[in-house]
Amino acid sequence: MAKTSLLTTTTLVAGLLTVSAAFAQDYDLVINNGRVIDPETLFDDIANVGIKDGRIVAISQDALTGSETMDATGHIVAPGFIDTHFHFQMPVGYSLGLRDGLTSSMDFEMGCAGSYMAQWYEDRAGVTQANYGCAVSHEFARAMVIDGSDGDYMRDGPLAAYDTRVNTGWSATRPTLEQGNAILEELDKGLQAGAPGVGSTVGYMRSGVSSREMFEVQKVAARYGRPTGAHTRYTLGNDTAENNGAQELVANALALGAPAIVLHFNNDGWQLAHEMIIKLQEQGHNIWGEVYPYAAGSTTINAEFLVPESWIDEFGRRYEDTMLDPVTGEFYTLETYKETVASEPARPIVIFKQPKENEAKWLTLKGVTMASDAVGAMPYDAPWDYPLDQLGGTHPRTAGARGATIRLGRENNIPMMQLMSILSYNAAKHLGAIGLKSMQERGRIQTGMVADIVVFDPELFTDNSTYEQGSIPSTGMKAVIVNGQVTVRDDVLLPVFAGQPIRFDPEDKPRFEPISEEAWNAEFSTGMPLPSDFTGAFPQKVEN
Structure with a gap:
């Protein structure tokens, strides 16, 4: 579908408000009388939405009827929320996210081990309630190569860190050339299996990862045209160190012609980090960043x-x-x-x-996404219908990041279009730009798009989780629709397993290229050989 962000209002209305009389009563689901918001086209009006075979097929101000109808009077009808930093990739984790409006979850920080990537997706096929995706993990590649970490727990993806982090080699050890190449090859395996990118926790490995290694890690992703998301070096740190870490990630990306995600940069120095991101976007670079509305x-x-x-x-x-x-x-x-x-x-x-007053400020930033950084609660391997009041403590962002975003927007008069952009469209736009089809057809309310939709009361939808009780789900969500199927209705999660994989098609051949010893040890060298005709960098002394 051609992009319409620059079209006139007249053309937008004509393009969005369409319905064929031949299909007027042939919809699987109709959402009537809602305030329909599409962040890509800036459409914002009362309309009816018709859904058929998992896709939006009509948006009209004429009356629509279908097999099932939903009255959305007084409610927002918007693209389902997309989270690129969701660690709780387990049935009960998806349960919490869905009640908070999450329809597509990915982990671009911790990620999944490359050797287990295909299995990770296979384990979720047909039994998952939200869309699911996972980057390939830099940290786990190091843990496997340096610490020998491996086992069935690796199938849990991001939550395998609870096992691998009992060792320290992954964070503190500089690999040998042989180990370095094994780490890079492990990353390539995940990308070959269809991972949407590379996730790196280099900020946890600042003594173990050289600048050369980080460059080579991003190069692996660049060969596939995919982004590297990083908890950047020196995070947490002061305003100078934080931005130096972001600059490392971005400079590598620019040198390699690759996309990059500056993960959760809402720390000291965030104003400069955001300015850098926006200026790069204005120059056409696919660089973006994440925030979440919590001071902790x-x-x-x-x-x-x-x-x-x-x-x-x-x-x-x-x-x-x-x-x-x-x-x-x-x-x-x-x-x-x-x-x-x-x-x-x-x-x-x-x-x-961080100061609490920054929470709302971050939500006003353009060109970023709201990504929850949701972490696990025990028992993290519980089934989808596990009683949430029996879950252990966790950060409130796990259950309430999207509800908190809407609440803070309401309290601080942040435009709904801005909130829908950072909750959904911006992530879809940047990931779609790398050729990820599943994101090219989500994050938008337009005819032909996948029907991932949230319907919520803008005055009532809110977070309930706290630092004392982090697993209390959000409320005020009338419906969460995943691939055309109602998965949450009036805050009740239904036994509907419509989630689809967010990934590239697997490839037959790896793109891995071993790094040479000369390049791997470059940071320890005394300098590059001088050209044979070099006569000196300074003017020769002239004798009188």
Whole structure:
């Protein structure tokens, strides 16, 4: 479908408000009288939507009828929400996300091990309620090669980190040339299997990953024309270090002619990071970034940037008012921090890091996406209909990032078109630009597009999760429609498993090219050989 973002209002209305009389009563589902919002075309009007065979086939101000009708009077009808940073890729995780309006979930940070990528998608086929996708994991490739981490738990994708992070080689060890090539080959396996890109947690591996390795990691993705998403080097850090990490990712991408995602850059220095992203977009580069509306983040307690030498000595923070255990509801002390790192190094924690007033500011930024960074809650392998009041503690963004976005937008008068753009269309636009068909036909309310749709009351839809109770689902969602099938109705999740894979078609041949010893060790060399006719960089002294 041709893009229509530059069309006149008259042409937009004519193109969007169409219906064929021949199919007037042949719709599977009709959504009547809703405020229909399409962020790509900026269409915003009361209309009726007809759905057939999983796609939007009519948008009209004429009356429509179908096998099933839904009255959306007073409700927003918008593209289903897309999240590129959703770690909880398990049945109960999708359950929480769907109640929050999530129709498409991907993990572009932790990702899935390349050798298990095909199996990861196979495990979810036909039994998943939301659309699902996973980048190939830089961290897991290092854990497999350096620590020997492997096993059936790798099929869990991002949540395998609860097992791999009990070791430290993946984060602290500089690989040999042989190991480096094995890491890159493992990444290539995932891309060959159809992964939408590479995910890197280089910010957790700042001492173990050289600049050469990061460049080569992005080069693997570049050979497929796919993005690298990174928890950038030096995050968490100060405003200079944070942006230096983002600049590394972006400079590599520009040199390689590849897309890139600056993951959750809503930390110190975020204003400059956003300015850089926007200026690159204005020049035509497929570079974008993520934000989420929380002043606190979440990670495992053994994260490198949380050691006392960094968190206390360098950043001037205290565990007593910044590091929360979401299960017990208690803040750590230096003593309990050290005890827990020794006994349970992969224990999840919540870390307070930004002023609360920034939460709404981030949602006003153009050219970014809202990505939740949803983390797991125990038992993370629970079935889709597990009682949510029995889930363990987790960061509230897991259950409520989209509800929080709408609530903060309501409280701060942020235009609904802006919110729908960062919740859905922007991610689809950037991923569609790399040739990912599943994203070219989502994130939009237009005829011919896949019917991934949310219907919600803009005055009532809200988050309910808190730092004390992070697994309470959002409410106010009249319907969540996945591939044309109603999956959530009036906040109740239905036994509907319409989720489709978000991936490229697998390829027969790898594109992996081993790096040479000279290139791998370049950062340790004394310099490139000088040309034979070199006479010196400075003027020769002239004798009188």
